[in-house]
Amino acid sequence: MEISDIKVLIVDDSSTMRRIIGKILKSMDITEILQAADGVDAISLLSDTSVDLILADWNMPRMNGLRMVKKLREKRKTASVPIIMVTTEAERSSVVEAIKAGANNYLAKPFTPDALTTKIKETLHL
Numbered sequence: 001m002e003i004s005d006i007k008v009l010i011v012d013d014s015s016t017m018r019r020i021i022g023k024i025l026k027s028m029d030i031t032e033i034l035q036a037a038d039g040v041d042a043i044s045l046l047s048d049t050s051v052d053l054i055l056a057d058w059n060m061p062r063m064n065g066l067r068m069v070k071k072l073r074e075k076r077k078t079a080s081v082p083i084i085m086v087t088t089e090a091e092r093s094s095v096v097e098a099i100k101a102g103a104n105n106y107l108a109k110p111f112t113p114d115a116l117t118t119k120i121k122e123t124l125h126l
Helices: 015-027 039-048 065-074 092-101 113-123
Strands: 007-011 032-036 053-056 083-087 105-108
Touching (some): 015 113, 039 053, 039 065, 053 065, 065 083, 065 092, 083 113, 105 113
Parallel strands (some): 007 053, 083 105
16 A cells, blocks of 8 residues: 555644644655544544544544544444544553553654654654
């Protein structure tokens, strides 16, 4: 799989953060970018669409990222979609909790464009 062929869903309640992540993805030649403001919107979107990668915040209204990861892992369609938690929750216990819930990787905010690029390539084995 080429990096330019992947479709990414950004799940974050901050439109500014979605825009920042989107710019980084575009700089990586990723052009298929979907967005959701919280876990509820993401799960709804993923019932009709499939993606190759999900970048998810932890702290969001209605359904937080951790709960969303658990729900996505219960569904056959999304059980194996790689998920990177991109969040301010940087304590080791939070990282462990997210990985146990089914997240594939973890990136603490604030982060550099290079750090996000590295995590994406690591997670997708590119």
